[in-house]
Amino acid sequence: MTKVTPLHVGVGARRGVSPDEVMGLIERALAEAGADADAIAALATVDVKADEPGLRAAALRLGVPLTAYGADALAAQPVPHPSEAARRATGAPGVAEAAALLSAGSGGVLLVGKRKSARATCAIACTV
Template identity: 40%
Template structure:
């Protein structure tokens, strides 16, 4: 049986997005993909969300670090994104928070990364999963 992959969950969210909404999106996505919560190594987002209560609470509930990166760092993986969002760029300075954050976190930890789950949207939140390619 193959080992569980080391995965990094990248989130984008609107201000005030609840921990319940973020958790539901994460758990639904993992379940649909047949992946275990235990495979998660970190939650990641843009530095603008470093103190976002829902993200902070989710990381604490899962016992995982919340890693945040600036827009310039996130733009370093733009060629790997499944799509580029002009709206995300207008609000944050990067072309996609969830996918970029997941990819950067995974690359920092694992040396290389690919998207395991492309950007998924539910209400006020977006999520992507990345891990070693």
């Protein structure tokens, strides 16, 4: 696989999501990007989910911090795939893509747009 660094993985999840589901989704998105897990600099999510055990465990398994952003910051970040469900749940039109882009910082671009599993979403961004 190609190593693209650093990668910023945005994650959204329903309460009770398992670490295995989060990791499986991230691994599929990494494969799509042609990247390795060791290229991940951070996982990022909305602040109301920062205490979610499945997200915290995934960050721990990857050896990266779990960064959290408020709904206002996420809502201010334009995303290509807004979700009404995310807006109802968090107040922001998207979590995974917005969190990935915010974590990547100025110049961040999406490598992999929002991908879904049964209880989670993820997206991958990097800085160019």
